Amino acid sequence: MSKLLTSGKYFHILVPLISVVLGLMVGAIIMLAAGYNPILAYQSIVESVFLQPYYTGETIRAMIPLVLAGLSVAFAFRTGLFNIGVEGQLLAGWFVSVATAIFFGHLPKVVLLPLSILAGGIAGGVWGIIPGFLKARFKVHEVISTIMMNYIALYTTNYLIKHYLYTQGERTPNIPDNASLASPMLANLTQGSRLHWGFIVAIIAGLLMWFILWKTTRGYELRAVGFSPGASRYAGINVERNIVLSMAFSGMFAGLAGTMEGLGTYQYMMINASFIGIGFNGIAVALLGLNTVVGVFLSGALFSALQTGGLTMQSDAGVPVDLINIVIALIIFFVGSSYVIKWVLNRLAKRGEKN
Amino acid sequence: MSYAIEMRNIRKEFPGIVANDDVTLQVKEGEIHALFGENGAGKSTLMNVLFGLYQPDAGEIYVKGQKVNISDPNDANRLGIGMVHQHFMLIDNFTVAENIILGSEPTRGMALDMDKAVKIVRDLSDRYGLDVDPLKKVEDITIGMQQRVEILKILYRGSNILIFDEPTAVLTPIEIKELIEIMKRLVKEGKSIILITHKLKEIFEACDRCTVIRLGKVIGTVDISDTNPSKLADMMVGRKVNIPVNDSPYAPKEKVLEIKDLTVLDSRKVPAVRKLDLEVHGGEILGIAGVDGNGQTELIEAIAGLRKVHEGQILLNGEDITRLKTRKIIEAGLGYIPEDRHKHGLVLDFTVGENMVLQTYYKKPFAHAGVLQNKVISKKAKQLIKEFDVRTPGEKTLARSLSGGNQQKVVIAREVDRSPKLLIAAQPTRGLDIGAIEFIHNKLLEEKKKGKAVLLVSFELDEILHLSDRIAVIYEGRIIDIVNPKETNENQLGLLMAGRKEAGRQA
Structure with missing residues (x-):
């Protein structure tokens, strides 16, 4: 057992699993302390997500942008970059996809839908390229520049909506059906949830990321630069170009996340008073998913389930939904402090050897 | 007569390997004692046991004839054992004196007595001829000088037994000469020194006796005056070592x-x-x-x-x-063996296989239309691993987990296999042991015989x-x-x- 704990592969996977368990446990303690029944609370989450089609649908619906945001962070991370700008790239993608759908509304669906998705992805990519270029050319740290780009995206999209695409309700008009990912069939199947075809886009994006990183020469370069810019440079790899490209891919995934919200969930874009948070949650998703494609899907599912199920927890178990946000925060906290978990595991393994 | 340090029948196991197997080391008072062995032979493990970083599974340690139990580096310090680490542990933007007193500062009342600290450091420096300026910042002094600060640090703590862990790896030839003089002066002042090294030359210039370790076992302890470099090298490697020489005719093309x-x-x-x-x-x-x-x-x-x-x-x-x-x-x-193999020669978190194609991954047959041909890469890597005798569990092992010599073999395999017209070798054997050096020198000579141009910087x-x-x-x-x-x-x-x-x- 102790060997299993500390030997390579399984050890890695153990840290996020333990973090989740610890997060749920500490969350339960807090619920107890506040006078709520944690068993009832978790039970209502599980029951709603797995047994009530509406909540199952909503969970998958919430997963779509979250997974794409997670892929975005993970992709950049794999190449040694910390993309905090997913939020901004997402907003850029959201706006451009919706705007494209509205401006070219007369085009047939086979053209307009792919075009709008593509436009959203490209917009996110462009929003990622800017900090990438600043880093490659002027050594501006991407954490700083991407945070700044978030604000620029937030206020620019708000301005553009207000002045060019405004309709009542502080938002853009609805996109034409020609550009919509919504599906009456999926909605019926899930008793009226907002589940849309975007999950296919998320799956394709996951496969694409895996393929690029592990199967192509481009991915080889990106990973080499991420691990060791020095050795890459000595081997004749263009480090600067790969930094820009990495941010382009990462931004594209983020842009697609926004596109899914625009063409799928909402069918429009609203004026945002502040950040919507999916981009930032993407960081947590990537972290918990160990920056792997499968991991991002799993952790995306977990967070979505907690968030969606949290709503029924309030109505069924009378536990305020805020508590589920505490649980999510706790899980992120424990992943972040994985060093402590690793240390404890190592100690346990050592003790096991002595006995 | 009692020894300054005596480690008897030390055994230390790690999962899968026995790092020290029944090792006995006896260091006389006032001698420079070399601990000689290839990388991974168990020298550092033994010293970490002595310094209290590891607990031995079996065996006893005696300091001046007294049996002692060293459970952490503080115990070691109390017993007068100090270590000059290979990688310095200094704070760059502190002064020399501040670095030295850190952890046991002289005080006057509640306040730090900096004047006293400077004086103590200056006295120590003069006494042992270290020529260190206590008021200079560490970031402004040379590597050789920084090492002397490390030495002062342990002298300040009153150590009588000094362990030097591969101290010359980072020094220039002149600095090495100076260091050896310093060590001799320390011994004259009554200190005892253990010198961990895999360089023969230093042993013959500095040491009195030498204990040779191979694969965790002691091969023997010899008086330096009774032996010669080639005997000692054979002892270390466990077979006859042929130090390669350039004896093929010089026929420039x-x-x-x-x-x-x-x-x-x-x-x-x-x-x-x-x-x-x-x-x-x-x-x-x-x-x-x-x-x-x-x-x-x-x-x-x-x-x-x-x-x-x-x-x-x-x-x-x-x-x-x-x-x-x-x-x-x-x-x-161009083929290039960079000076810093960790930073420039290898992507440490790539597999050995991935490292083998670091300049050729985009070319046929390793890639077709931008898609990596992992099977071909694997096959190539396996072939090179065999050809260059890289000791690795397989081509899927991370380069990071290989020993220094084997990492360098990966770099050389990759560079030589591309058959470059010009091969630049920058410090190709830095930090490697005799076995690996022999291999690498032979490869460079082979390149010459093949008619290639070799530019060697060392x-x-x-x-x-x-x-x-x-x-x-x-x-x-x-x-x-x-x-x-x-x-x-x-x-x-x-x-x-x-x-x-x-x-x-x-x-």
């Missing part, structure tokens, strides 16, 4: 590398290479000798396209590569003298002389390296 009037600026925009001219021919090894920091790094980086050429021209096989990008230069026939004069067909001495960014290794010696090279051409000519 066409010019492969031609450097004309080259000026290269360093990072501060000051010329590091000044109007340098150099030619390297096929079928020869040209050694560049020089003290570190005389433009060697900038010269190589300029050839490899990693640093901009300010003025002048570089031709590779007649092709002007002066302004080409690194990849184009590699494609034109701070180890022995290496330069053994391998080169011609030796170019670099001083302040210029080649000040080119000498025949058969007609020169270390003294003459030393003078030339110090820029004294006339004196060097006469020596």
Whole structure:
């Protein structure tokens, strides 16, 4: 057992699993302390997500942008970059996809839908390229520049909506059906949830990321630069170009996340008073998913389930939904402090050897 | 008679390996005792046991005849055992004195008594002839000086038994000489020293006795006066070592590398290479000798396209590569064994297989239309692992987990296999043990026999003298002389390296 704990592969996977368990446990303690029944609370989450089609649908619906945001962070991370700008790239993608759908509304669906998705992805990519270029050319740290780009995206999209695409309700008009990912069939199947075809886009994006990183020469370069810019440079790899490209891919995934919200969930874009948070949650998703494609899907599912199920927890178990946000925060906290978990595991393994 | 340190029948196991197996080490008072063995032989483990970082599974430790239990480095300090680590543990923006007193500061009342600290450090420095200025900041002093600060740190704590962990790995030849003098002075003052090393030369210059360790076991302890370098080397490696020499005839062929009037600026925009001219021919090894920091790094980086050429021209096989990008230069026939294999030679978190194709991954047959052919890469890696005797569980193992010698073999396998016309080897054996050095020297000589041009840069004069067909001495960014290794010696090279051409000519 102790060997299993500390030997390579399984050890890695153990840290996020333990973090989740610890997060749920500490969350339960807090619920107890506040006078709520944690068993009832978790039970209502599980029951709603797995047994009530509406909540199952909503969970998958919430997963779509979250997974794409997670892929975005993970992709950049794999190449040694910390993309905090997913939020901004997402907003850029959201706006451009919706705007494209509205401006070219007369085009047939086979053209307009792919075009709008593509436009959203490209917009996110462009929003990622800017900090990438600043880093490659002027050594501006991407954490700083991407945070700044978030604000620029937030206020620019708000301005553009207000002045060019405004309709009542502080938002853009609805996109034409020609550009919509919504599906009456999926909605019926899930008793009226907002589940849309975007999950296919998320799956394709996951496969694409895996393929690029592990199967192509481009991915080889990106990973080499991420691990060791020095050795890459000595081997004749263009480090600067790969930094820009990495941010382009990462931004594209983020842009697609926004596109899914625009063409799928909402069918429009609203004026945002502040950040919507999916981009930032993407960081947590990537972290918990160990920056792997499968991991991002799993952790995306977990967070979505907690968030969606949290709503029924309030109505069924009378536990305020805020508590589920505490649980999510706790899980992120424990992943972040994985060093402590690793240390404890190592100690346990050592003790096991002595006995 | 009691020993300063006696470690009896020490055993230390790690999962899967026995790092120390029944090891006995006896260090007399007032001697410099070498602990000699290949990388991974168990030297560091043994010293970490002595220093309290590891607990032995079996065995006993005696200090001055008294049985002791050392459970952490604080115990070791109390017993007068101090260690100069290979990687310095200094705070760069603190002064020398501040670094030395850190952890046991002299106080006056509640306040730190800096004047007293400076005085103590100055006295210690004078007593042992260390010549350290207590008021200078660590970031402003040389590596050799930083090492002396480390020595002062343990002297300040009253250590009588000093462990030096591969202290010369980071030093220049002159600094090494000075360090050996310091060690001898320390011993004269009644200290005992354990010197961990895998360099024969140091042992014969500095030590009184030597304990040889191989694969976790003690092979023997010998008096240095009763042995000779080749005997000791055989003991360490466990077989007859043939130190390779360049004995194939010198028959230079066409010019492969031609450097004309080259000026290269360093990072501060000051010329590091000044109007340098150099030619390297096929079928020869040209050694560049020089003290570190005389433009060697900038010269190589300029050839490899990693640093901009300010003025002048570089031709590779007649092709002007002066302004080409690194990849184009590699494609034109450059092989390069970088000085820092961890930072520049390997992607440590890539597998051995991935590292084997670091310059060729995008070419057929390793890639088709931008898609990696992992099977072909695997096959190539397996072939090279076998051919170059890389000790690794497999091609899917991370480069990081290999020993230094095997990592270097991966770099050399990759570079040599591409069959470059010019092979630059920068400090190719730095930090490696005799077995690995022998292998690498043989590979360089093979390249020469194949008719390739080899440019060898090294701070180890022995290496330069053994391998080169011609030796170019670099001083302040210029080649000040080119000498025949058969007609020169270390003294003459030393003078030339110090820029004294006339004196060097006469020596």
